[in-house]
Amino acid sequence: MGASTVGRRVLITGGTGSFGRAMARCLLDRGVGEVRVFSRDEAKQDVMRRTLADGRVGYYIGDVRDYDSVERATRGVDFVFHAAALKQVPSCEFFPLEAIRTNVLGSANVIEAADRNGVGSVVVLSTDKAVHPINAMGLSKAMMEKVAQAHARNRPRSGTVVSSVRYGNVMYSRGSVIPLFIEQIKAGVVPTVTDPGMTRFLISLADSVELVEHAFQHARAGDVFVRKAAACTIGDLVAALCQVFEVPVKYDVIGLRHGEKRDETMASGEELARAEDFGDFYRVSADLRELNYASRVAEERVDCRYLSDFNSSTARRLDVPQLVALLRTIPEIRAELASWAPAMML
Numbered sequence: 001m002g003a004s005t006v007g008r009r010v011l012i013t014g015g016t017g018s019f020g021r022a023m024a025r026c027l028l029d030r031g032v033g034e035v036r037v038f039s040r041d042e043a044k045q046d047v048m049r050r051t052l053a054d055g056r057v058g059y060y061i062g063d064v065r066d067y068d069s070v071e072r073a074t075r076g077v078d079f080v081f082h083a084a085a086l087k088q089v090p091s092c093e094f095f096p097l098e099a100i101r102t103n104v105l106g107s108a109n110v111i112e113a114a115d116r117n118g119v120g121s122v123v124v125l126s127t128d129k130a131v132h133p134i135n136a137m138g139l140s141k142a143m144m145e146k147v148a149q150a151h152a153r154n155r156p157r158s159g160t161v162v163s164s165v166r167y168g169n170v171m172y173s174r175g176s177v178i179p180l181f182i183e184q185i186k187a188g189v190v191p192t193v194t195d196p197g198m199t200r201f202l203i204s205l206a207d208s209v210e211l212v213e214h215a216f217q218h219a220r221a222g223d224v225f226v227r228k229a230a231a232c233t234i235g236d237l238v239a240a241l242c243q244v245f246e247v248p249v250k251y252d253v254i255g256l257r258h259g260e261k262r263d264e265t266m267a268s269g270e271e272l273a274r275a276e277d278f279g280d281f282y283r284v285s286a287d288l289r290e291l292n293y294a295s296r297v298a299e300e301r302v303d304c305r306y307l308s309d310f311n312s313s314t315a316r317r318l319d320v321p322q323l324v325a326l327l328r329t330i331p332e333i334r335a336e337l338a339s340w341a342p343a344m345m346l
């Protein structure tokens with residue numbers, strides 16, 4: 001069994017977001033000593049302070065772009081979960097430098113501050129969009145993963161284990177398509193679908209917390225953990241939501257947004273060739289060898305396997321009835337349903 005958070009001090013960057021709040025609750029339930037919520041927005045911190053009402057949670061205003069603010073929040077901390085990010089694909093296309101500042105340089109600040117303050121483990125949250133990236137968000141997250149792996153490679157004697165987790169679309173996360181579709185359905189507006197054939201990996205917030213915990217328990221420096229998520233088409237997703245909210249299935253097609261991919265890749269074939277299978281997860285270890293490639297001939301086995309990518313177009317596909325059942329298990333969707341009377345739409 002790996003490390004435990006019982007009685008320990010944990011920092012969550014981006015701590016007021018969907019992941020941060022769920023992770024904070026989970027840590028508190030498990031007996032954490034202190035949770036530090038680090039974020040930019042004092043209003044969101046205030047709401048969280050009043051909702052959680054737990055004296056073990058401390059609130060730190062700061063920005064991962066500002067090294068000093070991260071360094072201060074990291075002092076005396078045992079573990080860091082790094083969730084602060086710019087994560088919307090279209091907006092990062094318009095402001096790619098902002099994605100670099102937050103997702104790449106900000107992550108480097110978090111890793112550096114954690115290393116200097118002797119933090120035991122840092123888990124950075126990445127995305128399937130970091131694999132074969134074509135948009136600024138995915139490119140910046142791919143670079144974040146590279147920064148995490150370079151830490152493992154360049155500082156082998158560091159006491160700080162830095163690992164990454166990758167997952168797909170978290171259902172009902174803030175600013176994502178499910179709350180948008182629900183808002184449209186409830187307002188009597190026809191949902192706007194970019195491309196009904198587009199596919200996305202779906203995971204629940206609880207599963208994302210579980211993956212981060214798994215990474216935290218099992219990480220070696222430079223590892224990337226990948227969730228074996230199921231996928232769906234956006235056409236099926238909107239149809240399932242219409243069924244859940246008992247309205248006729250209808251949508252308007254608006255076309256791809258800036259920077260979007262039709263399908264996502266959670267792990268490349270090259271990565272899978274050296275991955276370990278943990279059942280619900282893969283662990284892809286970093287290549288920690290040095291740059292002297294000629295020395296490889298002396299190695300026992302040179303592995304040149306290639307596998308297929310783990311892609312949302314070929315992954316296990318959830319159909320409409322399965323999506324309906326899954327969506328009905330999401331607490332936020334149940335809450336939306338509780339305040340919903342479809343007859344009002346007639």
Ligand SMILES: O=c1ccn([C@@H]2O[C@H](COP(=O)(O)OP(=O)(O)O[C@H]3O[C@H](CO)[C@@H](O)[C@H](O)[C@H]3O)[C@@H](O)[C@H]2O)c(=O)[nH]1
Pocket residue numbers: 087088089126127128129167168169170175176177178180192193194195198199200234256257260264
């Ligand atoms: O009006 C809309 C808006 C979006 N979509 C589609 O819905 C899907 C999901 O969109 P969205 O919820 O905005 O998520 P993504 O752009 O896929 O990105 C999310 O999922 C990623 C994981 O793949 C995370 O890394 C990102 O932070 C998160 O924003 C995509 O196929 C969109 O094209 C529509 O059909 N209609």
